[in-house]
Amino acid sequence: MNIGEIAKRAGVSRSTVSYALSGKRTVSEATRRRILRVIDEAGYRPNASARALAEGRTRTIALVIPPAGRRLTPIQLGFVASVVAAAGLHELDVLLSPSGGEHDRSFERIISGRRVDGVILMEVRLQDARAARLRESGLPFVAIGHTADAGTGCWVDLDYEGLIGNCVHHLADLGHRAIALINRPQEFLDSGYGPARRALDGFTAAAAARSLTATAICCPDDAMAGEACVENLLAAHPAITGIVTANEAALPGMERSLRRLGRAVPGQISITGVVGRHWAEEFHPPLTAADVPISDMADRAVGLLVERISSPAGPERHILLTPPISLRSSTAPPVQRAECDPALPSQGSHAECLTS
Amino acid sequence: MNIGEIAKRAGVSRSTVSYALSGKRTVSEATRRRILRVIDEAGYRPNASARALAEGRTRTIALVIPPAGRRLTPIQLGFVASVVAAAGLHELDVLLSPSGGEHDRSFERIISGRRVDGVILMEVRLQDARAARLRESGLPFVAIGHTADAGTGCWVDLDYEGLIGNCVHHLADLGHRAIALINRPQEFLDSGYGPARRALDGFTAAAAARSLTATAICCPDDAMAGEACVENLLAAHPAITGIVTANEAALPGMERSLRRLGRAVPGQISITGVVGRHWAEEFHPPLTAADVPISDMADRAVGLLVERISSPAGPERHILLTPPISLRSSTAPPVQRAECDPALPSQGSHAECLTS
DNA sequence: TTGTAAGCGTTATCAC
DNA sequence: GTGATAACGCTTACAA
Numbered sequence: 001m002n003i004g005e006i007a008k009r010a011g012v013s014r015s016t017v018s019y020a021l022s023g024k025r026t027v028s029e030a031t032r033r034r035i036l037r038v039i040d041e042a043g044y045r046p047n048a049s050a051r052a053l054a055e056g057r058t059r060t061i062a063l064v065i066p067p068a069g070r071r072l073t074p075i076q077l078g079f080v081a082s083v084v085a086a087a088g089l090h091e092l093d094v095l096l097s098p099s100g101g102e103h104d105r106s107f108e109r110i111i112s113g114r115r116v117d118g119v120i121l122m123e124v125r126l127q128d129a130r131a132a133r134l135r136e137s138g139l140p141f142v143a144i145g146h147t148a149d150a151g152t153g154c155w156v157d158l159d160y161e162g163l164i165g166n167c168v169h170h171l172a173d174l175g176h177r178a179i180a181l182i183n184r185p186q187e188f189l190d191s192g193y194g195p196a197r198r199a200l201d202g203f204t205a206a207a208a209a210r211s212l213t214a215t216a217i218c219c220p221d222d223a224m225a226g227e228a229c230v231e232n233l234l235a236a237h238p239a240i241t242g243i244v245t246a247n248e249a250a251l252p253g254m255e256r257s258l259r260r261l262g263r264a265v266p267g268q269i270s271i272t273g274v275v276g277r278h279w280a281e282e283f284h285p286p287l288t289a290a291d292v293p294i295s296d297m298a299d300r301a302v303g304l305l306v307e308r309i310s311s312p313a314g315p316e317r318h319i320l321l322t323p324p325i326s327l328r329s330s331t332a333p334p335v336q337r338a339e340c341d342p343a344l345p346s347q348g349s350h351a352e353c354l355t356s
Numbered sequence: 357m358n359i360g361e362i363a364k365r366a367g368v369s370r371s372t373v374s375y376a377l378s379g380k381r382t383v384s385e386a387t388r389r390r391i392l393r394v395i396d397e398a399g400y401r402p403n404a405s406a407r408a409l410a411e412g413r414t415r416t417i418a419l420v421i422p423p424a425g426r427r428l429t430p431i432q433l434g435f436v437a438s439v440v441a442a443a444g445l446h447e448l449d450v451l452l453s454p455s456g457g458e459h460d461r462s463f464e465r466i467i468s469g470r471r472v473d474g475v476i477l478m479e480v481r482l483q484d485a486r487a488a489r490l491r492e493s494g495l496p497f498v499a500i501g502h503t504a505d506a507g508t509g510c511w512v513d514l515d516y517e518g519l520i521g522n523c524v525h526h527l528a529d530l531g532h533r534a535i536a537l538i539n540r541p542q543e544f545l546d547s548g549y550g551p552a553r554r555a556l557d558g559f560t561a562a563a564a565a566r567s568l569t570a571t572a573i574c575c576p577d578d579a580m581a582g583e584a585c586v587e588n589l590l591a592a593h594p595a596i597t598g599i600v601t602a603n604e605a606a607l608p609g610m611e612r613s614l615r616r617l618g619r620a621v622p623g624q625i626s627i628t629g630v631v632g633r634h635w636a637e638e639f640h641p642p643l644t645a646a647d648v649p650i651s652d653m654a655d656r657a658v659g660l661l662v663e664r665i666s667s668p669a670g671p672e673r674h675i676l677l678t679p680p681i682s683l684r685s686s687t688a689p690p691v692q693r694a695e696c697d698p699a700l701p702s703q704g705s706h707a708e709c710l711t712s
Numbered sequence: 713t714t715g716t717a718a719g720c721g722t723t724a725t726c727a728c
Numbered sequence: 729g730t731g732a733t734a735a736c737g738c739t740t741a742c743a744a
Binding site: 358359360370371374375378380381402403405406407408409410411 | 736737738739740
Binding site: 368369370371372375381382383384387406408409410411412 | 713714715716717719720721722
């Protein structure tokens with residue numbers, strides 16, 4: 001069933017059918033109705049490929065995600081779902097492209113085959129080959145995260161530097177003097193992953209400004225690693241009373257080790273950081289943290305992209321978000337360590353620690 | 357840059373360029389080389405829309421996922437990533453369609469606009485409107501999960517009934533007499549979600565076969581709910597020594613409540629079930645469970661779909677997988693409850709429970 | 713071994 | 729207000 005068949009049945013030309021559907025030319029109410037009835041009866045829908053060829057646009061965008069091998073974090077998953085939802089509001093479909101390395105089949109296929117009108121890039125690195133490739137191709141794109149060259153291109157990002165800095169100040173304000181940062185994995189830092197780098201910078205600068213004793217460590221993106229990290233950290237630096245984390249995937253493990261060590265939160269150890277809201281709420285006790293505004297970021301990214309597609313010559317907009325710290329229950333003023341020695345976790349009940 | 361321009365520069369006709377690229381007709385080595393060089397210099401790639409229009413196929417498949425509102429579980433996320441990866445191996449791109457309800461814009465747009473060559477349907481219900489719609493459209497599709505009418509359509513699914521049954525038998529073999537099932541949310545059961553239904557059936561049947569005291573409860577898909585469920589369950593049925601779970605998202609909460617209640621795993625409570633491998637490994641202690649073979653299922657689903665696309669008249673294949681239970685450390689023979697009374701969780705150290 | 717030309721199903725530009 | 733008709737860029741008989 002194609003537009004020609006509809007035209008024949010309705011006794012009009014193909015162009016009239018097309019215009020009756022698009023409204024780009026006035027069609028008499030009578031013929032319009034007739035056409036619509038025929039279309040309805042036949043269950044006709046325009047062929048997307050033909051339309052794309054004729055219009056020169058596909059009504060589709062690509063979402064470039066990290067490759068399947070590297071497990072996606074829940075935050076990333078959230079982005080995928082939110083971007084798809086936001087795109088749907090603009091009648092845009094979403095093509096998924098798992099692309100990490102340089103040699104990428106799917107990415108290249110999508111870009112150079114003109115399969116999409118624009119691209120949303122996730123997990124952008126400070127130096128990003130995909131961003132460079134896209135710039136060269138002239139295809140509109142917006143990044144979630146930004147490259148070292150913040151001035152060019154469209155992007156929406158979180159102000160990790162400021163956010164982590166705020167966390168440090170929050171702990172300092174409560175009276176903590178020795179704090180630690182649990183950052184994303186070491187290889188992220190090494191490979192120039194912006195959030196990891198900026199988290200470290202923000203942590204170091206704020207800690208220096210407040211004259212705090214600061215320890216920054218990297219931690220793989222999973223619970224087991226989080227468990228080990230916290231354990232090692234507290235063994236090596238027993239004076240630490242505050243932790244700020246940029247690693248949400250490590251959170252369940254952190255909770256586990258703290259409990260095993262008999263360190264009450266926030267009684268003996270305060271924890272804060274920047275993580276997805278869901279993780280903050282599932283932490284025990286609920287985590288005082290800067291919540292990553294996932295769907296907000298996705299909406300803005302799609303909005304920026306839609307704007308860019310419709311006017312490619314327009315200004316390149318950047319959106320840097322600094323969500324506030326949501327006060328929940330995981331931070332408090334530090335307490336004297338002597339009250340409950342973590343070196344002896346199994347000595348009788350921990351009641352006095354838990355309630356201190 | 358289009359095929360005509362390449363033809364002109366190489367001094368041949370457009371068809372020769374096309375054939376040089378597709379190999380569907382022999383082209384002399386000399387002209388072939390010349391064409392390829394020109395293509396390379398110009399950075400030419402065939403336009404996907406034009407090709408789709410001419411060939412009548414889009415080289416794209418759709419992956420229908422639950423809508424954004426309902427948070428995707430990590431297993432579902434795993435499917436998305438794995439399907440995309442598997443599709444890539446077949447040079448297929450993946451269009452994401454978040455579709456749950458009946459009236460779905462994106463789903464309809466993709467199906468009736470012929471945007472894809474085939475569809476993979478996730479989270480199929482026993483009665484599924486999308487499956488019905490697809491059957492009516494004639495578009496090849498394979499479901500992950502199967503409808504009540506198991507005989508028709510292509511699908512790959514887990515044998516939840518058998519799997520949960522195996523878990524029950526495993527506990528019975530160890531000597532457990534009173535067990536419980538932590539199932540997916542109540543509304544899933546009510547709305548005819550196959551895995552929830554079949555899990556319940558398998559549990560009930562196997563428990564009856566072994567003359568066990570069995571309690572089945574539903575639990576929302578999150579940690580906090582898991583915490584409450586286990587707490588209520590053990591309060592209401594103190595005799596329970598074994599739990600089988602079909603709900604991986606509740607696992608972290610279950611772990612938490614068990615620890616708080618002072619019930620050692622597997623010392624006092626054995627836990628098993630069917631969950632994603634990652635969750636089983638992150639549980640504490642590592643969970644003895646039937647691991648959901650996510651990427652295997654995704655590979656098979658894509659394989660089935662590719663086969664169906666190339667020969668739509670072929671047989672409708674079904675794949676029912678029954679992965680084995682991976683023995684880890686969360687099950688053991690039951691122990692006399694009197695040794696460690698859970699009603700008094702804070703009475704001194706729990707050492708004797710933990711090591712029992 | 714290669715070229716010509718007829719589609720594929722739309723949209724959009726001209727006429728009337 | 730409506731109908732021809734030419735793109736859009738590619739694939740693929742059909743000829744040569």
